[in-house]
Amino acid sequence: MASRDSILSAAQRQLNQDPTASMAVVAEAAGVGRATLHRHFATREALLTEIGTRSLDRWQSHLDERDVAAVAASADPGRIAECLAALIRDFVADADDFGFALTDTYMCAEPALTARAEALFAREVELYAAAQAAGVLRGDVSARWIGHAIYGLLVAARDAIRAGDVARRDLDGVVLSTFLTGGAAR
Amino acid sequence: MASRDSILSAAQRQLNQDPTASMAVVAEAAGVGRATLHRHFATREALLTEIGTRSLDRWQSHLDERDVAAVAASADPGRIAECLAALIRDFVADADDFGFALTDTYMCAEPALTARAEALFAREVELYAAAQAAGVLRGDVSARWIGHAIYGLLVAARDAIRAGDVARRDLDGVVLSTFLTGGAAR
DNA sequence: TCCATGTGAGACAGTGATGTCTCATATTGA
DNA sequence: TCAATATGAGACATCACTGTCTCACATGGA
Numbered sequence: 001m002a003s004r005d006s007i008l009s010a011a012q013r014q015l016n017q018d019p020t021a022s023m024a025v026v027a028e029a030a031g032v033g034r035a036t037l038h039r040h041f042a043t044r045e046a047l048l049t050e051i052g053t054r055s056l057d058r059w060q061s062h063l064d065e066r067d068v069a070a071v072a073a074s075a076d077p078g079r080i081a082e083c084l085a086a087l088i089r090d091f092v093a094d095a096d097d098f099g100f101a102l103t104d105t106y107m108c109a110e111p112a113l114t115a116r117a118e119a120l121f122a123r124e125v126e127l128y129a130a131a132q133a134a135g136v137l138r139g140d141v142s143a144r145w146i147g148h149a150i151y152g153l154l155v156a157a158r159d160a161i162r163a164g165d166v167a168r169r170d171l172d173g174v175v176l177s178t179f180l181t182g183g184a185a186r
Numbered sequence: 187m188a189s190r191d192s193i194l195s196a197a198q199r200q201l202n203q204d205p206t207a208s209m210a211v212v213a214e215a216a217g218v219g220r221a222t223l224h225r226h227f228a229t230r231e232a233l234l235t236e237i238g239t240r241s242l243d244r245w246q247s248h249l250d251e252r253d254v255a256a257v258a259a260s261a262d263p264g265r266i267a268e269c270l271a272a273l274i275r276d277f278v279a280d281a282d283d284f285g286f287a288l289t290d291t292y293m294c295a296e297p298a299l300t301a302r303a304e305a306l307f308a309r310e311v312e313l314y315a316a317a318q319a320a321g322v323l324r325g326d327v328s329a330r331w332i333g334h335a336i337y338g339l340l341v342a343a344r345d346a347i348r349a350g351d352v353a354r355r356d357l358d359g360v361v362l363s364t365f366l367t368g369g370a371a372r
Numbered sequence: 373t374c375c376a377t378g379t380g381a382g383a384c385a386g387t388g389a390t391g392t393c394t395c396a397t398a399t400t401g402a
Numbered sequence: 403t404c405a406a407t408a409t410g411a412g413a414c415a416t417c418a419c420t421g422t423c424t425c426a427c428a429t430g431g432a
Contacts, residue, residue: 002409022389033410038391138371141360144351148342149364156331156338165330174327178335182368185324188379208419219380224421 002032004040011037012051016097019104023047048106052113055098059120062090068123072130081136083127085176088150092157092172099158121147153179188218190226197223198237202283205290209233234292238299241284245306248276254309258316267322269313271362274336278358281344307333339365 002010010030014021021029023044027037041047071083107113121144129143137146157175160166166174188196196216200207207215209230213223227233257269293299315329323332343361346352352360 023391024389033412035393035411036409039408043391044389132371135371137369138367141364141369142351144349145342145346145360145364146369148346148349148351149339149369151345152338152340152342153335154338155341156334159337160331160334163330163334165328165334174331178327178331178368180368180370181324182364182366183323183327183332183335184366185318185321209421210419221381221423222379225378228421230420 002030002036006030007032007037007040008050008054011047012054012097015048015051015104016099019106045106048104049110049113052104052107052110055107056113056116056120058094058098059091059117062087063120063123066090068127072127075130075134077134077136080127080131080134084131084136087124087127088176088179089172091150091154092175095154095158096161099155150179188216188222192216193218193223193226194233194236194240197233198240198283201234201237201290205292231292231296234290235296235299238290238293238296241293242299242302242306244280244284245277245303248273249306249309252276254313258313261316261320263320263322266313266317266320270317270322273310273313274362274365275358277336277340278343278361281340282347336365 007030011026014026014029018025023037024034026047027034030037037047041050066083066087068083068087071079074080125143125147128137128146131137132139132143132146153175157166157171160174161168161171193216197212200212200215204211209223210220212233213220216223223233227236252269252273254269254273257265260266311329311333314323314332317323318325318329318332339361343352343357346360347354347357
């Protein structure tokens with residue numbers, strides 16, 4: 001008997017690969033009947049919302065565990081830099097599993113999800129702003145741009161993995177150093 | 187009378203905003219009857235393919251105009267650096283108009299389009315490799331990663347514009363400097 | 373004026389996905 | 403063993419979209 005959670009994981013994996021997959025395809029991917037899938041998730045919207053919520057939960061747990069607000073308040077360059085790096089590593093590790101949540105149309109249209117995503121983004125940006133104030137990150141661009149740039153590099157990380165252009169074990173290092181020091185030769 | 191090209195532009199705009207828009211919605215957005223839309227583009231697939239082709243044409247024209255292969259062959263650091271910057275500026279200028287082609291499911295599934303996209307990507311990567319060899323870009327990451335990173339920053343640029351977080355006139359400078367020197371304070 | 377071409381509105385059937393339902397079967401625990 | 407629960411297979415109506423077609427109308431040129 002497939003648990004609700006294992007179905008959810010399989011659905012996420014399938015929809016990650018093909019965001020337009022029908023409920024029938026998702027059910028098959030989860031090794032479960034279509035009726036059973038509907039028993040757990042009444043509608044396709046409900047399923048997508050749940051996957052989106054799950055991704056946001058994960059995102060939030062990273063921010064919580066790294067204690068982002070406290071680190072930002074500390075104004076300690078060392079702590080901030082360390083937290084920043086750790087956070088990016090966390091994100092990179094999730095980038096391909098939660099990848100489609102990054103760009104899926106539905107996720108970006110459901111108000112409840114986008115509102116929460118914006119709130120999490122704002123928490124993250126606070127850290128970036130603190131990092132700028134502490135001299136860890138450059139101050140000549142907006143903190144929100146920093147956030148977008150990191151997000152973009154996560155998309156890049158996902159694509160690079162999918163294309164087999166970067167080994168998984170190198171990925172977080174590559175993303176981190178690209179973000180911090182850029183692509184120019186030193 | 188709406189020209190075929192103006193319909194195509196309107197369709198691109200609409201699908202950029204909502205990639206799942208139906209033919210009826212696209213027709214309305216183009217200020218044209220659904221029948222007329224079908225007269226110009228027999229199927230929805232044909233329409234999407236045409237938009238994708240158009241985007242690839244644009245991409246290719248940038249590579250052609252900047253004479254990427256010749257610049258790469260020149261091995262001249264100055265020329266390469268200049269070409270690189272110009273190219274990124276070109277891409278940034280297109281990022282929001284051609285944005286959905288970057289991430290749309292269909293575009294990424296149609297073999298003819300992906301094959302051509304891969305070929306263009308390879309041309310681009312040749313320039314990055316030459317830039318690495320000439321000491322313009324760092325050599326400790328793969329040239330293809332450079333390509334993905336730039337692509338990711340274009341997604342970031344699109345999102346930043348959509349969110350209103352960066353002024354359009356600042357955008358190319360911000361993207362370029364973020365790519366070259368990263369986000370860390372100097 | 374008359375004709376030709378292009379257009380919009382709408383009807384139409386076909387298709388695929390959705391969500392609901394039933395029923396036979398398997399699994400689980402008492 | 404027996405009962406309760408969960409499942410898979412499948413039938414079913416519904417719905418939205420697609421692609422095709424027809425017809426009335428307008429616009430523009432001969």
